[in-house]
Amino acid sequence: MATAHDPTRLAAHPAQLSQAITQQRHAFNAEPFPSIATRRDRLDQLRRMLRDNDVAIRDAISADFGNRAPQETLLFEQFTSVDGIGYARRRLRRWMRTERRSVAWWSLPGSARLMRQPLGAVGIIVPWNYPLYLAVSPLTAALAAGNRVMLKMSEHTPRFGTLFESLIAATFGSDEVMAINGDAGVARSFAALPFDHLLFTGSTNIGREVMKAASANLTPVTLELGGKSPVIVADGFDIVEAARRIMYGKLINAGQTCVAPDYVLVPKQDIDRFLDACRAATREFYPTLATNPQYTSIINDRQFRRLAASIEDARAQGATVHSLHPDPTDAERRRMSPQAVTGVRDDMRVMQEEIFGPLLPIVSYGSIDDAIAYVNDRPRPLALYYFGARGAALDKVLRQTISGGVTVNNTTLHVAQEDLPFGGVGPSGMGQYHGKAGFDTFSKLKPVFYDGRLSGSRFMMPPYGRMFRMLVRILYR
Numbered sequence: 001m002a003t004a005h006d007p008t009r010l011a012a013h014p015a016q017l018s019q020a021i022t023q024q025r026h027a028f029n030a031e032p033f034p035s036i037a038t039r040r041d042r043l044d045q046l047r048r049m050l051r052d053n054d055v056a057i058r059d060a061i062s063a064d065f066g067n068r069a070p071q072e073t074l075l076f077e078q079f080t081s082v083d084g085i086g087y088a089r090r091r092l093r094r095w096m097r098t099e100r101r102s103v104a105w106w107s108l109p110g111s112a113r114l115m116r117q118p119l120g121a122v123g124i125i126v127p128w129n130y131p132l133y134l135a136v137s138p139l140t141a142a143l144a145a146g147n148r149v150m151l152k153m154s155e156h157t158p159r160f161g162t163l164f165e166s167l168i169a170a171t172f173g174s175d176e177v178m179a180i181n182g183d184a185g186v187a188r189s190f191a192a193l194p195f196d197h198l199l200f201t202g203s204t205n206i207g208r209e210v211m212k213a214a215s216a217n218l219t220p221v222t223l224e225l226g227g228k229s230p231v232i233v234a235d236g237f238d239i240v241e242a243a244r245r246i247m248y249g250k251l252i253n254a255g256q257t258c259v260a261p262d263y264v265l266v267p268k269q270d271i272d273r274f275l276d277a278c279r280a281a282t283r284e285f286y287p288t289l290a291t292n293p294q295y296t297s298i299i300n301d302r303q304f305r306r307l308a309a310s311i312e313d314a315r316a317q318g319a320t321v322h323s324l325h326p327d328p329t330d331a332e333r334r335r336m337s338p339q340a341v342t343g344v345r346d347d348m349r350v351m352q353e354e355i356f357g358p359l360l361p362i363v364s365y366g367s368i369d370d371a372i373a374y375v376n377d378r379p380r381p382l383a384l385y386y387f388g389a390r391g392a393a394l395d396k397v398l399r400q401t402i403s404g405g406v407t408v409n410n411t412t413l414h415v416a417q418e419d420l421p422f423g424g425v426g427p428s429g430m431g432q433y434h435g436k437a438g439f440d441t442f443s444k445l446k447p448v449f450y451d452g453r454l455s456g457s458r459f460m461m462p463p464y465g466r467m468f469r470m471l472v473r474i475l476y477r
Helices: 014-030 036-052 054-065 070-096 133-144 158-171 184-191 204-215 239-255 268-285 301-316 368-376 392-400 435-441 456-460 466-476
Strands: 099-101 111-118 121-125 148-152 177-180 197-201 221-224 230-233 263-267 320-323 339-342 359-365 384-387 406-408 443-450
Touching: 014 121, 014 148, 014 177, 014 184, 036 054, 036 070, 036 133, 036 158, 054 070, 054 158, 070 133, 070 239, 070 435, 121 133, 121 184, 133 148, 133 177, 133 197, 133 435, 148 184, 158 177, 184 204, 197 204, 204 221, 230 239, 230 368, 239 268, 239 359, 239 384, 263 268, 263 368, 268 339, 268 359, 301 320, 301 339, 301 359, 359 368, 368 392, 384 392, 435 443, 456 466
Parallel strands: 121 148, 121 197, 148 177, 197 221, 230 263, 230 384, 263 359, 339 359, 384 406
Antiparallel strands: 099 111, 111 443, 320 339
């Protein structure tokens, strides 16, 4: 394991940040197209770093949360990170290969190629909810593409941020990869750096500020935001099984997941059965809450108060709040008891804000067209979930709704598929990464045209005479 955090590495001052990106740019200019061996070596170092420090990583994240289920960190952060590195490493030669492209007939005997070139210095702003995976996944793509990388860790997970900074410093040169800790002021300075690409994961409101800061340098951005990801349970689907899978996706990390089910659309006649099934699933997964090491705490007091206020706001405006577990909320440990909410309206907080906690609004609907209209009347979400048979209804949902991604008959699983791009749309984000999509995001797709020694372009050059007029008539037809 790496040595303790060295405070001299904290590039909190704007001048230090500027110096750091300048150092990375100079290093990149000296090696603008790293070999496949160099890229694989960097990925191997990253994977080795994660494996050699797996227990320390789990402990640090759990300490930041007050309690984070070690099984969740292992499965949803450590495994997915290592799996993504392996996926990229195995396919790197194919991704780096220059592609032959077709040319217009009139430009023969010329030929065309498409090469993927590293961008340079890449910035990654990491959120607190999955601080390892949402650092390593984009870092993997950026390194595979041949870039230098700076990461701004979340101030809300300081123990992990400190550990990760020290691990990165012990594994890479600062001109290759650098992790930085600091408060919101550091984050603002970081976003304003002249990166060749900037990836941010976080809330929609902060995403707007990041995009505004990046625009001063015309820095291209990938924004992985959130939104209210809906679930549609089709009439006739097994309600008990749907509830189990929905509650599993909802209660991972105590709901603090950007693609967690945010509200559920259920046929009117199935509401009561669905509520009962949600209670049964919750108690099955977590027999106890307050002392259960497998149930994650809310990250901090601010987020806990926000969730509590959302529940009180819904109750005050006439919604019905249903406890899904017999154990009450433990405010001291920030263990929030899962609750469902029915009778919701659009002006309630639980229907206006991304919930990011173990609260689940349930909305009744009549026909599948009603469910589609309900989703489409709201901002485009990061994820959409549909429970039902393959057929006309599913096809209608897929074709008539727009979302960042979809999982059918389960939740969240599309995010873990490295061969599928991950990204939002509209208010839930822009751009995408994971697998080949991430490699392309952090590359310049450079078109190259090779003209022949004998070139038809001489007939297009002035002075424009009879041959030019004849050629243009042929082309124009």
